[in-house]
Amino acid sequence: MASIEFRKITKRFGDVEVIPDMDLDIADGEFVALLGPSGCGKSTSLLLLAGIYLPSTGDLLFDGHVVNDVEAKDRNVGIVFQSYALYPHMTVRDNIMFPLRFKKTPREEAIRRVNEAAALVQVGDLLDRRPGQLSGGQQQRVALARALVKQPQLLLLDEPLSNLDATLRLSMRTEIKSLQDELGVTTILVTHDQIEATTMADRIICMRAGRIEQAGTPDDLYARPSSLFVASFIGSPPINLVEGKAVNGTVDVSGIGFPATGATGAVTIGLRPEHLVVADTGLPGRIAQIEPMGREVLYVVSTDIGHIRILEQGSTAGRGAGEAVHVGFDEAHSLVFDTTTERLIPDSHVKPPAP
């Protein structure tokens, strides 16, 4: 097991700077999720850790030791590639056994460990097949088994669940999570899926264009996003954002005044759909659309400041499209961002407009 430190790491491919400057600490045994839009450098970060790419500048430390010059084969890193990267000419058994061949594991022990790993990810009956004869989800699980079988000190998972069906994804999520708890192996999970990140990881690192936008617990990122980017990236359905101008304790949005504290200048108000309610007072509007989502209902309310999404528990309670309603919310849950710097203004909140 290992703790990890990125110390002022940059990575360039030719003229393209993919990672401008990265500082990051990951504790021994921690489960971290890397979250970010496509092309933001998540896979590149993993490959830096695996030793496939060398940092252009800066140091990478495992357990306090600089490992820049340690070859990939000596790092003992288990990795599940985005594309699975199974060896097409080998059976599933040989694929999983491949890492053990280089560790000079005795034959019987190797076979035993392969069988264990295969059973763990439920591919025990596929051992004699070739990767080409497996479905996408099965390939993904074989790749996971191959990464686990060598008992790595660091486990890197590049979107390991993207190809599974909903049920299997749920069970694999818990499986990986409990496995990680049990083995205590430091794990980095790359994902696009913020629910996956919030449910599995101790800590989420939200990346944008090679920079760490915010690192913190899932609750942190949800309740106190440090920037507009994080606020809009985390949460589903996405947060409502409206731009306005704060003067004399009131944020003016398209002529509607929201009483505000601690804000001046151009600001953006962020309101999460699940913190809004359909109420008798507050921001007036009209229901434009109703989407029942099982135990919750998503209302899209057309107001003077634009369409606002509201997520409410329970049923529609007889409401229908076109009905005049008010949007209400609790001041404590409102977020206010500086529009120019895109940063959160701490301790700044807004109230619903007075009637």
Place this chain on the structure above:
Amino acid sequence: MVAATNGTARITATGDDWGRLAARARRTRRVKATSIYAFLIAVSIPIVLPYFWLVTIAFSARTGVAETQVLWRAVAVLVPAVIAFWAAAMLARGQRQRWAFVALVALATIIAFVALVGPSLHLENFIFLVEPDFASVLRSKVGTVTGAVQFPNVWHAFGNSILLAGTQTVIVVTVASLAAYYLSRFDFPGRSSMLRSLLVLHAFPVLTLIVPLFLMLYYIGLLDSLIGVILVLVAFELPFAIFIMKGFFDAVPWDIEMSALTDGASRRQAFLKVVLPQVTNGMLAISVFTFIRGWEEYIFVFTFLIRNTNWTMSLYMFYVREDVMGVDYGVVSAVGVFYLVPSLLLYMAAQRYLLQMSVGGVKG
């Protein structure tokens, strides 16, 4: 709305209509297939016939006798047989009937062949396999002139050809694989101009270099040695082989190589155990083509090899033609058949893989 109703009405036609449409489709298919087969037969006969005659002559011609009757009798068996095979394949309904038809035609062909051509067949033309000085033997049958050319043992020439083609193949496949891998995976100054030059090199007619190469081999001291010819052939074959192999390597995803490295393999192990197995089809294709190219090589061996102990099969064939063609074209044909068999066997053994081969995308 009205139009839509009409359309539906026409599509949900009565049962009779369906049957009529199906019958028409079947008829069209059959006519099409028949005309394609007819065309294939028409063009394949002129291609197949020379080889067929070569074999027939090799097994039937007699020293000093110019007799072509047997050739026409052989054609009289071959052409109907080919047509009958196609017809059997066409007319048969179902796999079992097809086998029965084909077996029947094959039986009829064999009987006809034995009856019409059989009596003329013999193995005497293959005398060169056991008698190195066969030219003198042949001449003594028709006159007293001794052979003008001193022939080596044919097996010696055969061995030389195998050695030449085999060594050349081993070198080309090894070097091309390594070079193509490097070109595919690594970026270095001059990479793209190198790739371009690979193709340009292949575009020049090789014959233009024959004089300078002769001089070069002479000064190095490799004139009249198999090694010299092998080196020249390797140099000419390599560019294209590298180009083809690069296409195959480009098609191998980088991920599996990275994966092998993180799994504890060294670069060399990753190349040998993970990357190379993905390109075996390419290596096989190059091996076959290079081997055949070396096997049929004529110009360079003719120019650079002098001693008859260095002769390859192509030189042997050439001198047999020079020496005894007028006396016995049966022996010339027999040598031809002997020369043909190894490449034929090689193609037959490899064709399953060659057909699977798909040249990977070629990127700059």
